[in-house]
Amino acid sequence: MSKYQTHEYDVVVVGAGGAGLRAAIEASARGARTAIVCKSLLGKAHTVMAEGGVAAALANVEPRDNWQVHFRDTMKGGQFLNQWRMAQLHAQEAPERVRELEEWGAVFDRTKDGGILQRNFGGHTYPRLAHVGDRTGLEMIRTLQDRGVHQGIDVFMECTIRRVLVADAASVGAHDGAGRRAAGCMGYFRESGRFVVFRAKAIVLATGGIGQCWEINSNSWEYTADGHALALWAGADLIDMEFVQFHPTGMVWPPSVRGTLITEGVRGEGGVLQNGQRKRFMFDYVPDRYKGEFAETEEEATRWVEAVIAGKRPEARRPPELLTRDVVARAIRAEVRAGRGTPHGGVYLDIASRRTPAEIKRKLPGMYHQFKELADVDITKEPMEVGPTCHYMMGGVRVDPETQESTVPGLYAAGEVGGGLHGANRLGGNSLSDLLVFGKRAGEFAAARARQMPEWPAIDDDEIDRIARQSLAPLERSVGPNPYALHQELQQLMQRNVGIVRSEADLQEALVKLADLRARAAGVKCSGNIQFNPGWHLGLDLANMLDVSEAVVRAALERKESRAAHTREDFPDASPQWGKVNLIVRQAAPGTGGGAMAVHQQPLPQMPAELDALIKGK
Amino acid sequence: MAGTSTSERTSAENATAQTTKAETARAAQTTADQTTLRIFRGDKQRGELVDYTVPVAPGMVVLDAIHEVQARHAPDLAVRWNCKAGRCGSCSAEVNGRPRLTCMDRLDKYPSGEPIVVRPMKAFPVLKDLATDVSWNFRVNKKIPAFQLRTDRPRQFSQAEADRVQEFRKCIECFLCQNVCHVLRDHDRQGEFCGPRFLVRVAGLEMHPLDAADRLPLLKNELGIGYCNITKCCTEVCPESIKITDNAIIPLKERVVDRYYDPLKQLLQILSPRRSETAAGPPTLPPPPTPPASSGGKNA
Numbered sequence: 010m011s012k013y014q015t016h017e018y019d020v021v022v023v024g025a026g027g028a029g030l031r032a033a034i035e036a037s038a039r040g041a042r043t044a045i046v047c048k049s050l051l052g053k054a055h056t057v058m059a060e061g062g063v064a065a066a067l068a069n070v071e072p073r074d075n076w077q078v079h080f081r082d083t084m085k086g087g088q089f090l091n092q093w094r095m096a097q098l099h100a101q102e103a104p105e106r107v108r109e110l111e112e113w114g115a116v117f118d119r120t121k122d123g124g125i126l127q128r129n130f131g132g133h134t135y136p137r138l139a140h141v142g143d144r145t146g147l148e149m150i151r152t153l154q155d156r157g158v159h160q161g162i163d164v165f166m167e168c169t170i171r172r173v174l175v176a177d178a179a180s181v182g183a184h185d186g187a188g189r190r191a192a193g194c195m196g197y198f199r200e201s202g203r204f205v206v207f208r209a210k211a212i213v214l215a216t217g218g219i220g221q222c223w224e225i226n227s228n229s230w231e232y233t234a235d236g237h238a239l240a241l242w243a244g245a246d247l248i249d250m251e252f253v254q255f256h257p258t259g260m261v262w263p264p265s266v267r268g269t270l271i272t273e274g275v276r277g278e279g280g281v282l283q284n285g286q287r288k289r290f291m292f293d294y295v296p297d298r299y300k301g302e303f304a305e306t307e308e309e310a311t312r313w314v315e316a317v318i319a320g321k322r323p324e325a326r327r328p329p330e331l332l333t334r335d336v337v338a339r340a341i342r343a344e345v346r347a348g349r350g351t352p353h354g355g356v357y358l359d360i361a362s363r364r365t366p367a368e369i370k371r372k373l374p375g376m377y378h379q380f381k382e383l384a385d386v387d388i389t390k391e392p393m394e395v396g397p398t399c400h401y402m403m404g405g406v407r408v409d410p411e412t413q414e415s416t417v418p419g420l421y422a423a424g425e426v427g428g429g430l431h432g433a434n435r436l437g438g439n440s441l442s443d444l445l446v447f448g449k450r451a452g453e454f455a456a457a458r459a460r461q462m463p464e465w466p467a468i469d470d471d472e473i474d475r476i477a478r479q480s481l482a483p484l485e486r487s488v489g490p491n492p493y494a495l496h497q498e499l500q501q502l503m504q505r506n507v508g509i510v511r512s513e514a515d516l517q518e519a520l521v522k523l524a525d526l527r528a529r530a531a532g533v534k535c536s537g538n539i540q541f542n543p544g545w546h547l548g549l550d551l552a553n554m555l556d557v558s559e560a561v562v563r564a565a566l567e568r569k570e571s572r573a574a575h576t577r578e579d580f581p582d583a584s585p586q587w588g589k590v591n592l593i594v595r596q597a598a599p600g601t602g603g604g605a606m607a608v609h610q611q612p613l614p615q616m617p618a619e620l621d622a623l624i625k626g627k
Numbered sequence: 628m629a630g631t632s633t634s635e636r637t638s639a640e641n642a643t644a645q646t647t648k649a650e651t652a653r654a655a656q657t658t659a660d661q662t663t664l665r666i667f668r669g670d671k672q673r674g675e676l677v678d679y680t681v682p683v684a685p686g687m688v689v690l691d692a693i694h695e696v697q698a699r700h701a702p703d704l705a706v707r708w709n710c711k712a713g714r715c716g717s718c719s720a721e722v723n724g725r726p727r728l729t730c731m732d733r734l735d736k737y738p739s740g741e742p743i744v745v746r747p748m749k750a751f752p753v754l755k756d757l758a759t760d761v762s763w764n765f766r767v768n769k770k771i772p773a774f775q776l777r778t779d780r781p782r783q784f785s786q787a788e789a790d791r792v793q794e795f796r797k798c799i800e801c802f803l804c805q806n807v808c809h810v811l812r813d814h815d816r817q818g819e820f821c822g823p824r825f826l827v828r829v830a831g832l833e834m835h836p837l838d839a840a841d842r843l844p845l846l847k848n849e850l851g852i853g854y855c856n857i858t859k860c861c862t863e864v865c866p867e868s869i870k871i872t873d874n875a876i877i878p879l880k881e882r883v884v885d886r887y888y889d890p891l892k893q894l895l896q897i898l899s900p901r902r903s904e905t906a907a908g909p910p911t912l913p914p915p916p917t918p919p920a921s922s923g924g925k926n927a
Contacts, residue, residue, distance in 0.1 A: 119788075383733075
């Protein structure tokens with residue numbers, strides 16, 4: 010028996026954002042004894058930052074919408090690298106998941122006849138995003154949180170998981186993997202610094218993303234790539250790691266808020282992008298695959314906005330500001346690099362000249378407040394200055410589309426840490442629906458897996474001791490680099506070398522520098538004691554960030570083409586060959602908690618003819 | 628201190644002002660425009676205020692300065708934060724004696740040349756430095772029955788009905804209202820009174836057009852709504868500008884009064900009982916009949 014505080018659960022969910030909460034609710038509802046473990050206080054997870062809405066083909070605003078159109082939009086946005094079955098399940102099940110939230114008390118904005126209102130967003134053919142002003146994520150997380158705490162789920166707050174424990178770890182290296190399975194996880198309580206062990210029959214990773222690896226990002230401190238690293242170290246496959254989303258509209262000024270998100274809802278509500286000379290530039294950046302689908306003149310775009318505001322079906326085509334995020338982010342970068350940026354190196358996002366102050370304050374209250382307080386800008390009168398910010402990780406744990414189980418039995422992943430749904434680029438609004446659809450599925454199948462198991466799998470006490478000793482080492486060193494300095498160095502490296510546009514030389518240099526950073530991080534010194542010590546926590550998180558950054562770089566090196574969120578300066582075009590494969594990253598010798606990584610090409614699964622026809626139909 | 632308010636300027640003037648700010652930013656890196664934070668360091672047994680001086684860039688907020696302190700001087704300084712945009716309610720503290728979300732609290736609002744004093748919220752026990760033990764709030768929340776879907780009406784409701792509860796559902800649980808409520812802060816009535824945050828929460832449920840549960844006995848008894856004497860301290864500090872007292876607490880107080888203390892309504896209740904009392908409540912008369920439509924919410 011371990012000398013550390015030890016708990017036994019059927020299902021342990023790591024992460025309490027939308028996906029984690031939805032998974033825990035489902036597992037618990039199906040009779041599994043369920044715990045949820047989270048790094049922050051309950052209700053503070055990054056889902057609260059989601060603004061624009063949750064995509065679901067409810068067809069409340071546009072009766073022509075249905076799952077088939079949502080499926081096609083999602084695949085097209087991901088440039089067809091998406092796992093088709095996930096995209097199908099997502100489009101089919103999202104409406105039910107949203108209606109279910111309403112049954113649990115969520116209050117979405119309303120249509121005139123009292124239904125759930127839906128707004129336009131980039132890449133969605135029809136108004137599809139159920140929303141609550143610009144605080145949709147808060148509404149979702151509060152609804153799920155309250156549903157969860159009244160259902161008997163045990164919550165372990167401010168607890169960081171350091172390792173997924175794998176039973177029969179010795180056999181992990183063999184890819185038939187006989188006997189290996191997730192057996193639990195180990196971490197520490199942030200407040201006391203004490204270690205804790207969870208034995209579990211199934212584990213759901215719902216840890217979110219990796220944005221803290223980049224200097225300019227829209228993510229909270231929690232986004233240190235925990236789940237991606239936990240899965241990698243447990244021997245699971247990661248997929249699509251080269252695809253990192255840079256949201257086109259982050260704040261650029263003042264410096265202290267650089268990267269903070271400005272919802273795509275601003276453009277959904279009619280906002281336009283202009284360069285430093287106040288010229289509207291997105292008309293010049295419509296890719297061939299979207300030709301004919303977007304307005305070609307300002308006059309046409311304005312007619313579309315006016316129709317939408319009036320609640321009519323627009324005859325005009327949509328404004329090009331509503332192209333997918335990868336396209337808009339690259340366009341902004343190109344304008345700025347061509348010397349047509351704003352004084353602080355961004356472009357303008359103007360809603361003031363499009364909507365009345367009352368409308369802006371009503372539909373975008375958070376944006377109004379954020380700019381007023383933090384940037385001294387009144388967005389009802391002046392344009393915002395915006396630029397790309399690292400926002401979302403398309404890549405993640407490779408999962409079975411139906412069950413969300415990873416390639417390690419008993420280990421599941423849902424939400425941002427899961428990979429496959431979004432392919433090479435995610436559409437706005439598809440993240441919140443992803444959390445609900447696949448959070449629910451992960452909880453359901455994790456509970457079923459637990460039910461099949463009469464006993465808890467064995468855990469290795471020696472391994473737990475070893476992880477504990479490794480974790481405490483930074484506190485015991487008398488000399489060593491400062492964790493904050495190393496983190497900043499990593500962020501600057503990834504920002505400079507692994508940003509929106511990449512090249513062989515930059516990526517190779519990143520690999521060399523990551524190796525150097527890893528060597529130094531191994532000797533990091535954290536002063537203070539084990540009680541609520543953020544420097545120590547960051548010192549430990551560096552390992553996750555470094556390994557996952559390397560996975561991103563290795564996949565980006567391998568994919569020698571430009572596609573959606575992955576742009577290679579040295580391979581500027583999309584290649585039909587590369588359009589047929591996903592990239593898989595895994596540890597060359599899994600289960601060792603570090604070591605070399607290998608990248609494999611994995612042919613896309615064959616799509617059924619009827620779905621293929623849906624895509625080719627347009 | 629860098630940065631001045633530009634909100635009154637025209638956009639042309641603004642552009643000039645921003646250029647000036649950019650120059651200030653570059654200057655700050657070389658001449659180290661600085662500020663001093665005087666931060667509480669310690670735990671529940673003991674603590675002291677410690678001065679830290681950090682460089683200042685335009686637009687910095689108190690939380691940015693705290694992060695600078697962590698990176699440069701005190702890596703083990705405990706502080707909670709998440710979104711850094713006023714949306715998650717993690718970084719509450721008392722800055723120069725005023726309860727604030729530190730991520731929305733601009734340094735340039737404070738007089739330059741004087742230390743800015745940052746202390747943890749007073750109404751909660753200190754864990755370490757600026758982090759407090761807010762677990763009591765989560766225990767109170769658990770006492771409030773969850774949303775229960777009404778099955779006797781269609782799902783449709785209007786935006787006006789949504790607006791009423793959306794105000795309460797904006798709450799980001801920063802607990803600043805709990806921190807300033809004198810019933811909790813000065814009289815330590817945590818055992819008897821739930822505090823403004825949870826009255827807002829109950830209001831969001833009780834006035835929800837689709838909710839069927841009855842929380843009035845709970846409000847009167849375990850949540851102790853009677854302790855609030857509507858001093859509006861909570862409303863003043865709410866970073867989401869929720870009119871806590873006027874829109875949540877007073878209407879709930881009226882409902883409790885109507886149920887428990889209005890003799891005419893009590894008589895009507897005896898004549899036409901509609902709902903049975905929950906087991907948690909004390910022995911009381913049956914609840915009221917359907918109130919007039921003007922009261923809105925689920926009883927409308």
